[in-house]
Amino acid sequence: MLRAFLLLALFPSLLPALDTTKLEAIKPAMEAAVKAKQAAGIVTLVMEKGKVVHHEAVGLANISQGKAMGKDALFWIASMTKSINATAVMILVEEGKLSLDEPAAKWLPALGEAKLADGTAPEKAITLRHLLSHTAGIAFPPRKATDGASSLKAYVNELLKAPLAFQPGSDYEYGFGPTVSGRIVEIASGLSYADFLRTRIFEPLGMKDTGFYPDDALRARIPGTYTMNEDTHELQRAFNPFVTSDAEVRRTPEPGGGLFSTAADMGRFYALIAAGGELDGVRLLTAKSIQEMTTPTTAGDRPLPYAFGWQVNRPDQRVCGAMPVGSFGHGGAFATNGWVDAEHGIVTVFLVQNVLVPDSGKPRDAFQKIVMEAAGVEVKPPAKKKATK
The missing domain is CATH 3.40.710.10 (DD-peptidase/beta-lactamase superfamily)
Structure with a gap:
């Protein structure tokens, strides 16, 4: 993995480029997911070698009001916070x-x-x-x-x-x-x-909309949270415990899952990680530290698809089946997801606000599959575990 970081940093032009025409398939695929009631609205973002190559919003932020989902929508990213x-x-x-x-x-x-x-x-x-x-x-x-x-x-x-x-x-x-x-x-x-996250990570990276305490202007950009009504099979509003009654009511900051952010902001964070710790002249970590942080660990002698605040695709344990082995990221409780393929310098961000919505993972998988096909990366099915007698 360290080799991937160094390759991207030293020889970015040697890595294959995404076929952006193939990325045009993302929007209709996400529109189909909204039509299938797998989400009310979706924001997707793709970055390659630190540059945004796709950023779209489809569907609605508020169904009853007919409010369109915006690319700058602010989501509760839940456990994606753990990577930060x-x-x-x-x-x-x-x-x-x-x-x-x-x-x-x-x-x-x-x-x-x-x-x-x-x-x-x-x-x-x-x-x-x-x-x-x-x-x-x-x-x-x-x-x-x-x-x-x-x-x-x-x-x-x-x-x-x-x-x-x-x-x-x-x-x-x-x-x-x-x-x-x-x-x-x-x-x-x-x-x-x-304050530590704000001054040491968010401000240096230009993540201007990310934090624990969205003000009134930011709160206006938070999309509704939706669940599936088991009787009508229609999406209906659900409770989000992190959206307080007003901006002055603040929850305790939760390092394991309390942040709000946008696709653009999270893309910059992941792009820095993908590039070995530096983005646009801002360095937060060394490539060695990122390798340490994203190397899967063990529990006793049992290998885990988990590192330090990052989920990692192992050959026989794939958290994101559409992404290659060795890639890493994290999901959130409301079906959000951010993922990094450091070997190819690719970042994917998938944002929705779903609670127990059937097939919430299908649009994410479809999105990531399109991205990998556009990158010309063959993602093989997870290796089957050998049966034990």
Whole structure:
């Protein structure tokens, strides 16, 4: 993977170019998905070698009002936030303010007091490597424990009152390890979490619309969230817990899933990652750090399609089946997705706001398939696992 980053950075002209005429198939494919009620509206974006080569919006942002979806629509990106959170951690690792493998209790002492369900101390200290890869044993807590927390500090304090689900490093459970790592970013940097992301990532990259607290102007660009009515089979409005009653009502920033963003903003973030940590003269990370961050990890001896805040396509574990092995990205709870094929310098961003809408993944797969065909990249079906006796 490091070779891919270096190839793109040093010899971008050697990489094959996307056939932009083939990308013209994206819009009608997404319109067909809207017609099939797989989403009310969709925004898609493709970048190649740091340049936007496709950016379209189809369908409606609000069905009852007949409001068209705009390319600048602001989406709750949910767990796509995790990749940005991991980037924040790696920035501080490069600066020597954090370490992936030292006990994370060095910065957050409460982690050193964590216990298993039987009251015993874990055999291994929890590290940032564990926290970022969901292998720390910090699982989902009762929702009432964290609702209404006044700060990320208070939020994490409540999270850490729950016992560990397993020995750190021995297993995998998608949970709140990344949230805890976000609190460590605050401690190590001396900034609030939202301010660190704003000043160290969003402002340098020109991600002007990305953040935890959209103002009134940005809120007007948030599309409706939709679910499928099981009786009528029509799309109907659904609740989005991250869209508060007004701009002055602010949720605690959630490093694991609280950001709002646009396709254009997320495209710039992913393009920087695809290019080995630098975009338009702005460098946030080294290629070595990105390789570390996007290399899939293990739980015990079990290989996982997960790295530090990034899902990764392994040969026999493909999160995005239309994208090649070795590519990486992350999805969100409302069917959003951002994906990076660093080998070819390609970024895809797919944004909708769906809750339990049948076949939500089909338009994403169709979109990514068209992009890969335009790139001339053959994406083989996932390797079948050998049957065990």
